[in-house]
Amino acid sequence: LEDFARRVGQARQAGDIPGAERHCRAIAAFWPERPAGYVNLLGMSMVRPAGHGSADTERLVRQARTLAGAEERVLRNLAVAATHAGLEDDAGRLLLRILVSAPGDARMWRVLAHRREPSGRTQLAAVLLNPGDLDTLRSCVVRRAADEDWPAVLSAIRYARDVDIADAVDLVEFQNQALLALDRLDEALSGAQALAEKHPDSARTWLRVGMLLRSTDRAEQARHALVRSAVLTPEGFGPYAALGRLELAEKYPDDALTVLERARAVAGGGHHPGVEHNRAAALGALRQGEKARPILRRILVMSPGDAGSVLNLATAEQYALDLDAAGRWIERALLMPGSQVDALFNGALIARYSGDIQTARTRLKAVLDRDPQHDLAHFTLANLELQDGDRRTGARAFLERFRVPGFSAARQLWPEPSLAKPVWDLSPAPDARVFVWGEQGIGDEVWFTQYLHAIRDRVGSVSVELSAKLVPLMRRTFPWATIVARGTAEAEAAAASADLQLPIGNLVVLCEDIPPASGYLAPNEDLVAAFRQRYQGRFPGKRLIGVSWRSVKPAALTRSFEAPLRHWGPIFGLPDTQLISLQYNPEGEDFRAAAAAFGAAPYADPKVNTVDDIGALAAQIAALDAVVSIANSTVALAHGVGKPAYVPLRGLQDDFRYPRQSDRSFWLPQVQ
Secondary structure, X not given: OHHHHHHHHHHHHOOOHHHHHHHHHHHHHHOOOOOHHHHHHHHHHOOOOOOOOOHHHHHHHHHHHHHHOOOHHHHHHHHHHHHHOOOHHHHHHHHHHHHHHOOOOHHHHHHHHOOOOOOHHHHHHHHHHOOOOHHHHHHHHHHHHHOOOHHHHHXXXXXXOOOOXXXXXXXXXXXXXXXXXXXXHHHHHHHHHHHHHHOOOOHHHHHHHHHHXXXXXXXXXXXXXXXXXXXXXXXXXXXXXXXXHHHHHOOOHHHHHHHHHHHHHHOOOOOOHHHHHHHHHXXXXXXXXXXHHHHHXXXXXXXXXXXXXXXXXXXHHHHOOOHHHHHHHHHHHHOOOOOHHHHHHHHHHHHHHOOOHHHHHHHHHHHHHHOOOOHHHHHHHHHHHHHHOOHHHHHHHHOOHHHOOOOOOOOOOOOOOOOOOOEOOOOOEEEEEEEEEOOOOHHHHHHHHHHHHHHOOOEEEEEEEEOHHHHHHHHHHOOOOEEEEOOOHHHHHHHHHOOEEEEHHHHHHHOOOOOOOOOOOOOOHHHHHHHHHHHHHHOOOOEEEEEEOEEEEOOOOEEEEEOOHHHOHHHHOOOOEEEEEOOOOXXXXXXXXXXXXXXXXXXXXXXXXXXXXXXXXXXXXXXXXXXXXXXXXXXXXXXXXXXXXXXXXXXXXXXXXXXXXXXXXXOOOOEO
């Protein structure tokens, strides 16, 4: 045997492969119980191209495998030969036999892990025993990610303790993808931010950071990251699409539309359903339903089963004030799978705007049956009942308004209270110090203060935090209360010393026992008399009618809604009437347009700062005969000083103080 083995070696050394094969066959013939001949013959077969195993090669592998026993060296050689011949199953069995006798053989685990169809456990074992092998780690991560086995992806990265993946961008991306899939957003964000620090010029990394920040409700930081990604790749589609979604979610439809148009442009104007959906939603939010409709119809042509497009079309028709068409789209959406809750909720809104209170109520309750945590449905049902239904039920439901995402208030009750104080339930507490804090807009704060008189005798003392613009007027109106300006040290001291807290909107539950009454504000009477005298002298014999035509969101300084003066012809045509501008932030163009159309413009008193001096504005309104205004804070002030007001409403007016079933309001008794 030794002699033949020496001849095999000499023949191979001389390049005489056929001769070496003859000697190997002789070994197999003379000593058939020994694996040496078969193994050497397999070695000869490896001069053939890899993967070209013949039936003879397969027979040799199986014969040698049978005879090899536990000889590790022989098993290794056989495994190599089987792999070379493309005999994957045989190679796998041989590798497993090696690992039975040598379970800690890191090299064999690595070889096994790089085979065509390794199991997840095999790959993880290979990574664990080869903690510094980047190729083994990458092979494992890529395969596990392809199977969406995200726990295994994170385990592999954790096992590879000697590999620094910070420079392996693909592995960091897989890690973040796994964390995201497992809802471990903060960890994914930390990893993405670390990668961005190492690769500050990577647009893709900043895009990922921005998307993760958006997912963790850090809108401003997300905006910065997405803008940076867009700057790094001005022709990239992803940053613009993500930024458009963010701006839309943050209620900036103008900005969203601009960015989404850019995304569409860099993509060559192709069909991108996500971008088109968001464009249509932005147009809908801007009340441009006529522009949104063709976009949504194109999406439906491409994807007729797209329930989202059907619902968006219903919304577009709603904003276009075609409520019948909106209702038909809702009926279609209700028949489509996967859209029941959204269709019922949108259908409830359309029924409410149509004045069908019972259908709206039924649909909202159906939403809550399916999703008891649908906070917006709870809030909408509260407003529905307050506006046109059971006010007592609505007032109680209104207490849950802080659960609505983005509810406008400087302080919050949910998910964590801004103040660590119990919320007062309005029951008598004669020794308690109560801190009442304002919420929503200026007009809301003015309107809710009418109930402050009702709590005066229920507690020991009352502090009220409001917008600084209201403080002088409210101190004159409620001298028995401590009125403090929001955001001041005085306000924080009052909050800290209180026993109980109360969001001012909670006072609405008093409505059944104490109906709203006008004339509760106390403007400066001397100022009222001075305004009246001056206006009567300037416009003798004329009725003095205050007008306001626009609402402005203070945070964004954008027009939220308006009734443009060019439509006010009948008001300008009233005989013996002088219009007095009560508009905050009036624009010169407004007055020029009115003068051109009607030959006159409302008189704007230069002595009144309608934006910052609410006390002077209240006195100005008190000096007039009546007010005509859209539904903004001007109406609340007119109500507060006891002046009749006439309010042109939008087709879709959400405010519960303006009912859809009557031209008179329980909540604003002197308003029509």
